[in-house]
Structure formats: structure tokens, C-alpha cells
Amino acid sequence: MGNFAALIKRRRSTRKFTSQLLKPEQVELILKAALMAPSSKGKNSWQFVVVEDKEMLLKLSHSKTHGSAFLEGCALAVVVLGSVMESDVWVEDAAVASIYMQLQAEDLGLGSCWCQIRNRQTEDGTDASQYVRELLDIPYQLEVVSIIGFGYKGQERKPFDESRLQWEKIHLGKYHLPEPKEETTE
């Protein structure tokens, strides 16, 4: 068993990738992580579209004005879909599966980044989910929650800086209002 605490500290969003393709075994492990993710009532209200085609990755990189460009350079994108009819908590199910894949990728030494699609728009104001749905022939009852891009890291990022941990967001026993800031007279 590896060191999970070290893994979550090391994982940072990677938006620059090398051109190296992933091995089939790596892709399989990432997809297995998604399929093993916990879900409400075990309903597994997700579906996943696996994209490696460069032309399609380019199209997906135009899903939003900001924050989707990195998809062009990744080796693999997994489009995470939530089945609206299957569960009332499809967003949560899809989010958990998304982060499971990201953690598995980090464990393989690969980089990844989340691209938010739900509740986002393309440059011309089209619903981003609809844009992706049309590109990938996704039926209307499935919402596109996220696209997770993966690849070999093309940038080194510092591990999480523990001095930035927001311990004030942890409330012991019950919720405590923040201490009022001292007023200065000058």
C-alpha cells in the first residue's frame, strides 16, 4: 500500500502535458477507478466517454471561454456524464468518480485536470453541456458534469503547501462564528 497522504499532497492540477500517449493498462486503471467510485444507493448514475482522438480533443478544448484550452494537449479525456433520471444526486456521483480518476492518475505519476462543463457556457453563450453532447452523440437525459484531461506531466508543480491549509474552516464540536476582526483607529 502506497502513502495516500503523500499522494493527495502531491496531486496538483496539470494543464501542460507531453505528447507521450498513455499505455492501455494506464487507461484501464483510470477507468476502473471511475467504475469503483462510491455512488448514492449504489446506483452508479454515471456514464463515461473516453476520447483520445486529437481532433475531438481540440473540439472539446473549445467547450468554454476559459478553463478548457488545456484539453487540446492531453493524451486522454474522460467525459463524465450524470444520468438525471437515475439519481437525484447525479452531480455528486459524477464528481466522486471524477476525483477518483484524478487520484488514480496521480498514483500512476500522470497529470490530470478537471474541466467544469455543467453550468458553463461556450464563447458564443451556448450551454457547454449541450456543445459537448452534440459533439459526442450523448442523449439528452445525460448531463455533462466534467471532462477530466490526463497525460504525462509537462510541468512540475509544487506539492500542496500545508501552511495554506484553512484550519479556520474546521469547526470542533459545533459551528463557531469567526472571531470579529479587531478595529484599528488609525
Ligand SMILES: Cc1cc2nc3c(=O)[nH]c(=O)nc-3n(C[C@H](O)[C@H](O)[C@H](O)COP(=O)(O)O)c2cc1C
Ligand atoms: C469542481 C471543479 C471544477 C474545476 N474546473 C476547472 C476548469 O474548468 N478548468 C481548469 O483549468 N481547472 C478546473 N478545476 C481545477 C481547479 O482550478 C484546481 O483544482 C484548483 O485551482 C486547486 O489547484 P490544484 O488542483 O492544483 O491543487 C476545477 C476543479 C474542480 C474541483
